[in-house]
Amino acid sequence: MLDVVTGIAPPRQGRMATVMEFVPAAGVLTARAGTVVAGLLLIYLGAGLRRGKHRAWQVAVVLSAASIVLHLVKGLDYAAAVVGGVLLVVLLVTRDRFTALADQRNRWRALKALAGFGAAGFGLGFLEIAIRADHLVGAPGVVAWAEEAALGLAGLDGPVVFRHHFAAGLVAYTTGACGLLAAGAALVLLLRPGSRGPQRDGEEHLHELLSRYGGQDSLAYFALRADKSLMWSPDRAAVIAYRVVNGVSLAAGDPIGAESAWPEAIGAWLADAHRHGWTPAVLGCGNAAGKAYRKAGLDVVELGDEAIVETAAFSLTGRPMRGVRQAVNRMRRAGYTCRVARQRDLTETELSDAVRAAELFRDGPVERGFSMALSRLGDPRDADCLLVLGHDAEGRLRGLLQLVPWGDDGLSLDLMRGDRTADNGLTELMVVAVLEAGEALGVRRVSLNFAVLRSVFARADELGAGPVLRLWHRLLRAASRLWQIESLYRANAKYLPVWVPRYLCFPTARDLPRIAVAALTAEAFLPPLRSRGADRVLVS
Structure with missing residues (x-):
């Protein structure tokens, strides 16, 4: 200053x-x-x-x-x-x-910007001198023109002398502005937050940990996303899945593995972030992981709640389930049916039809989701995933759900797609089909969508809500027009789930804006943003 x-x-x-x-x-x-x-x-x-x-x-x-x-x-x-x-x-x-x-790639980007803007400034300056060649004092040659243009990039005067100050100033301003632009653009690119492609070392061992500890966290299976890197504890007893976005090392969910090995995995992840100058952050971890991250030095705040339905306790009877019951009965009377099957049990034709329908039903080209989305369908590696295929009375596929394994007795909702021309109530029919088939499938619990700041919406509906809470509620409702925050909460609440808190971990409060931008970018809510989607997402 x-x-x-x-x-x-x-x-x-x-x-x-x-x-x-x-x-x-x-x-x-x-x-x-x-x-x-x-x-x-x-x-x-x-x-x-x-x-x-x-x-x-x-x-x-x-x-x-x-x-x-x-x-x-x-x-x-x-x-x-x-x-x-x-x-x-x-x-x-x-x-x-x-x-x-x-980031070594930034060095070459900076050099390209410096050379590109510098060459443009040199060319414009040289062209301006050439155009005004008859307004020069004496007869300087082309070499002198080039020297004048080159020195002008650094804000210096060269050997060329103009008869009019206006012409001299115009050349000086053009070349000087391009020189500053070249230096500024190069510096911005040079210091741009680094990134890194996925580091998937030890993926086979990750599958082993998921088979042993996958039941600890409903988000564990999403560590198999292709764009997430893996940070292992020294003894490889635990691993953290993360992605670097705009200089933020963004982890999601709990560490996977023995809880006693979590501190070593967290320490290795934090050391890697410090070594590269990245800001560490965790989206949607559970209570036990939140405590482990807090012991490692991160601050922890509640981000929202995850909706979990116990299949044995689920029933369509009772007044609270009236809306869901009516929607499901209406769809069944209209001839809609659902097939619930593991991916490995589908024929090749059925699976290819499901993949094609998922692309057709996508609301826009953007694939949303990061922390609670797998972002693939029909991959042979996901044979244990459960698919719900909703057909109309003519047998046409009108909607589908994909749920990923949550240990041996659970499922976590990943993908939800539907034909917008189908009758209203298709989503309710598919979700109920999973919950009702739970006992036969050996599924005890199903994790539905995540509701950001659910407590604000729930408490705002209660008698005696204060002015601060009501103001916060109005702000979130306004944000919901873009990011569907309230609609996700309402869509989950109708199934009477158990709400399990999820937490955000971060170094300091001043890092929150950068973390928010990185999280929204990872979840595809910020550029490249082209249109809104219907996938399951974690909104931050």
């Missing part, structure tokens, strides 16, 4: 006279502009420095050293130069704190 303020503040006349004896006016103006730019870039570097980015430290050291020189050139501003020197010393003394690795 000091660089910015001193760069735009009026210079002291006495000192300016001394400077002008050694530095031309153009150099002084360039130094003042460079001071402002250096200050703005140092502000931008703050986030990277806070995350311990080594590359951010390198650039900050260069800018701090440059600001010292710029303060002297622009007007012998000794006080500001001393402040820049102090900052440089502090950065050098604390260099051991900036060890986070950089």
